Structure formats: structure tokens, C-alpha cells
Amino acid sequence: MTPMPERLNAARFALGGRLLDLLFPPRCVNCKQVGGAFCPQCFGSIQFIQPPFCPRCSHWLVSANAPCPACRAQPRLITRVRAAAWHEGAIRQAIHALKYNRRRDVAAPLATLLAPLCLNTESKPDLLTSVPLHPERQRERGYNQAEELAKQTARRSGGTYARLLERTRATADQIGLNAQERHANVRDAFRVNASIQLQGKQIVLIDDVYTTGATLDACAAALFARGASAVYGVTVARPR
Ligand SMILES: [Zn+2]
Numbered sequence: 001m002t003p004m005p006e007r008l009n010a011a012r013f014a015l016g017g018r019l020l021d022l023l024f025p026p027r028c029v030n031c032k033q034v035g036g037a038f039c040p041q042c043f044g045s046i047q048f049i050q051p052p053f054c055p056r057c058s059h060w061l062v063s064a065n066a067p068c069p070a071c072r073a074q075p076r077l078i079t080r081v082r083a084a085a086w087h088e089g090a091i092r093q094a095i096h097a098l099k100y101n102r103r104r105d106v107a108a109p110l111a112t113l114l115a116p117l118c119l120n121t122e123s124k125p126d127l128l129t130s131v132p133l134h135p136e137r138q139r140e141r142g143y144n145q146a147e148e149l150a151k152q153t154a155r156r157s158g159g160t161y162a163r164l165l166e167r168t169r170a171t172a173d174q175i176g177l178n179a180q181e182r183h184a185n186v187r188d189a190f191r192v193n194a195s196i197q198l199q200g201k202q203i204v205l206i207d208d209v210y211t212t213g214a215t216l217d218a219c220a221a222a223l224f225a226r227g228a229s230a231v232y233g234v235t236v237a238r239p240r
Pocket residue numbers: 028029030031032033038039040041042043
């Protein structure tokens with residue numbers, strides 16, 4: 001039987017959550033309608049990435065099953081990257097809310113888009129992990145949005161989440177840098193900080209947005225250095 005103080009705390013927590021919902025009901029990230037993180041209309045407006053797309057980075061293609069020009073120009077370490085939707089409209093608002101407006105509740109509906117992409121690898125992945133945030137930024141935000149997405153996705157895909165990576169140094173903001181500068185900016189910026197055996201493991205690496213793939217590639221390099229056999233990047237969105 002659960003001790004009395006613990007049961008009281010649990011009840012208080014549940015009541016507090018309900019009270020908070022009554023006082024500040026969750027609103028749709030896109031149209032602000034009261035009800036939840038996404039209203040049905042805004043969820044229905046999401047532009048999913050449909051085939052044919054680049055087998056390496058999920059970008060749209062004119063002809064199927066050949067890497068896109070960006071992947072041909074910049075060889076990638078990561079095994080493959082899938083993105084669920086184009087970075088626009090309701091998805092863009094959702095990612096912004098998750099990152100900058102403390103809308104942690106947005107991670108669960110977004111994970112429903114990520115889970116099918118994780119099961120779509122060659123075989124069932126061994127572990128799910130996430131791109132780490134700089135500790136200072138994580139302190140400001142209170143959580144790492146990529147980790148929230150990865151934990152929720154693991155719950156939905158039956159996988160196991162593990163915090164595997166850490167940043168070895170602060171990196172400059174990637175905004176305004178071209179692909180080559182982005183790769184140079186994050187090279188050797190990550191390392192595995194876990195005693196988990198990664199030899200021969202297939203790992204799903206979760207992030208919110210894919211831009212040039214530089215960050216995912218730098219994380220993949222650290223996982224491959226510890227013996228991972230495949231690293232599948234899975235993101236909510238990528239730009240067209
Ligand atoms: Zn809406």
C-alpha cells in the first residue's frame with residue numbers, strides 16, 4: 001500500500017494539473033482555439049512529406065531513388081534522415097511553441113508523427129536518443145525539446161530511450177551559416193557520455209528540425225566512434 005503522504009501528493013498533483021487546465025486551458029499552437037495542442041483543423045492542415053523523396057535526407061526529388069543535389073555535394077556520415085513534415089504552417093508554430101513558449105505538451109502529438117518513421121528502418125532500432133542542448137540553454141528552457149520528442153516517441157514505438165550524447169563545447173548559432181560553415185561549426189562538438197555498450201547497435205537520433213544535417217551528422221560521428229552500426233536521423237520537419 002502506498003504511504004499516506006505520497007498518496008496525498010499524488011492527489012494534489014492531479015488536482016493541481018486539472019486546476020491549471022481550468023485556469024489556463026491549453027490552446028491550439030496555430031489558431032489559439034481552446035482544447036489541446038492541435039485543433040483537428042490545424043492538425044489536418046499539416047503538409048506531410050510524400051514520396052518520392054531523397055533516400056538520404058527526405059528532401060523532395062524530381063526523379064525517385066537517387067540522392068538529392070545537396071546530398072551529392074556534401075557526403076553524409078549518418079545512415080539516413082527522415083522528416084515527417086515540411087517546416088511551415090501549424091508544424092512551424094508547434095516547434096516554435098515547444099522550443100520557446102514552454103509548450104512541453106506539444107511533444108506528445110508531434111511524437112505520433114515520429115513513431116512511424118522510427119519503425120520504418122531496416123530492422124527495429126535498438127535505442128532512441130536525441131540531439132543534446134547546450135547545458136546553459138537547457139537550464140533556461142527547463143528541458144531539451146529533442147529529448148521530450150524522443151522520450152514520447154520511444155513510448156509510442158515500443159523503443160528504449162537513452163540519453164547518450166553531450167556537447168563538448170558551446171557552438172555558435174547555426175543561423176546565417178551556409179552548409180559548409182555549419183558542418184565546421186559543429187565538428188567534434190558531441191561525444192557519447194554513457195556507459196551503454198553501442199557496438200553493433202542501430203540508433204534512432206531525434207531532433208526537431210533538419211536544416212543542413214550538420215548537427216545530426218556530428219552526433220552520428222560520435223555514435224559511430226563508439227561502434228554503432230547505423231544511425232537513423234528522424235526529425236519533425238525540414239524546410240522545402
Ligand atoms: Zn488550430
